[in-house]
Amino acid sequence: MPADRASASLRAVGRYLQAHLTIGPAMLAVGVNSPPGVPLARYTRVDTRDPGAAEAEVGRIFCAHRLTPTKSGAPYFRAVHNNAQHDGFSINYVAYGADVEIDPGRLDRFFLLQIPLIGGADVRCGSTTVEASLTHASLLSPTLPTLMRWREGTQKLIVLIDRHVVEQHAVCLLDRAIDKIEFDVDVAVETPVGAAMRAQALLMQALSERAGRSVERWSLAHRQLRDSLIGLMLAAQPHNHAAILARPASAAAPVHVRRAEDYLEAHAHEPLAASDIAEAAGVGLRTLQAGFRQFRDKTLTEAILEARLGRWRALLADPAQAQSAGELALTAGLIHHGRAAAAYRRRYGETPSDTRRSAQTRR
Incomplete structure (x- = not known):
């Protein structure tokens, strides 16, 4: 999806949500803070002070990984994972309380857009390391190995998008088969593109919280939000096929x-x-x-x-x-x-x- 169409779709979905949900204009603004309280609180899947249990339970939601508190005893450790599942994606709130290292290796099945709400993390994906913070989100690609260290008190809003959904969009946009999509890890949320991606994630959170479990009623809006975010990622976030998009469109195949x-x-x-x-x-x-x-x-x-x-x-x-x-x-x-x-x-x-x-x- 070209950037102008993605932006238009983003605005249209925002108007749709404002018309149908109790969401004020301030909540739809770029750079808005999370709603008061813990995000997605009605969708709690994990709440434990046991690192071993957290590793297993979060692994069932995301993927198998190694979770290691970096301080002896981990006195502040408390894993909370709130997870709202939708068609081809999920919106998540994750916090560990303590300073932890997370080693999932390759994600394989999905992309992760991780937006710090509080705190920060060192995120290595492939050969690139970024310092995630309130001004820098991270976008993890499934074919690249990942290693993270979350600082004490860090809380993140995380959008998981199924790999096959992103790749299907990429094939339609590029008009050719692809073997993989690998994005630049760093998403600077103070840039127009990064701000739009962050705003889109917050819209996903807002719709999940306001719509509750009326999945069928809001399924179209959820898909529109998902597809708009994918369009932004493909049209504006650097990736290994971006040069093809920069070329003039070729003539239709004979x-x-x-x-x-x-x-x-x-x-x-x-x-x-x-x-x-x-x-x-x-x-x-x-x-x-x-x-x-x-x-x-x-x-x-x-x-x-x-x-x-x-x-x-x-x-x-x-x-x-x-x-x-x-x-x-x-x-x-x-x-x-x-x-x-x-x-x-x-x-x-x-x-x-x-x-x-x-x-x-x-x-």
């Missing part, structure tokens, strides 16, 4: 490329020769290969693999499928299971078994 993609969608599981695809597209093979390179930034072979991986993912995600992951790979046209599994993890950020397990839990 009909023979789209025809080939439709053919792949329908026949990827079958034994395919490149010449078969070219014949279905109605052009010569060299023309088709050039079209994929120019308009899709990939080879025809890569397009075939991506189509088969997509079919495999759909099969794995179907709880009605009783076959193993390996058998479903063959059904999708993927003969070399080991190589296919490695390509699957690179593309989707999880293993085929992870997708299968998630599907089975929905049965």
Whole structure:
């Protein structure tokens, strides 16, 4: 989503919330403080003075990690995690009381926007370390290892966004497949972009608190807020694909490329020769290969693999499928299971078994 559209969407959602919720203009202003009291208090999931219990319980909400108080005895330790779950994201309030080190490694499944409300932290993500504070939030990417040290008394508002949701938005915006999105860690909240991202997180918090557990009634507003924040992240926060967005938009792919993609969608599981695809597209093979390179930034072979991986993912995600992951790979046209599994993890950020397990839990 371009920055101007993201900003327009942000303003529209703000007007929508003001019309439907008891939220005054001051609360929607950039740089507003949190509401009085503990944010998201009705959504408490963790409240414990036991570091071991906190590590396990917070790990079930976010991901497995190591939580270590840095001072002997940790007299001020009290872990509080309030968590409001929504479609493709959650809004969280987290505090530990004491000075703690948090080592989650790679987050894998989600992005985290962490906004200090009180205190600060040293946050290392990949090779970059930032000092998070009231003027600097942090944005953690799932493919980069993370290590944090929260100072005593630190409290954060944290937005978790599912990785696949962000990547789907990125694919639509970039008009090409991607393997990963990695953002700059530092979000300076006194800049226009950082202030807008912080304001968006506060809107998410406000809607969760005012709407309560009427999930269905407010689901559209929650999704609008989520998508506006993702639009801001992709359009204005530096990331590894930002240079592509800076280029002029390319012409739409010609009909023979789209025809080939439709053919792949329908026949990827079958034994395919490149010449078969070219014949279905109605052009010569060299023309088709050039079209994929120019308009899709990939080879025809890569397009075939991506189509088969997509079919495999759909099969794995179907709880009605009783076959193993390996058998479903063959059904999708993927003969070399080991190589296919490695390509699957690179593309989707999880293993085929992870997708299968998630599907089975929905049965």
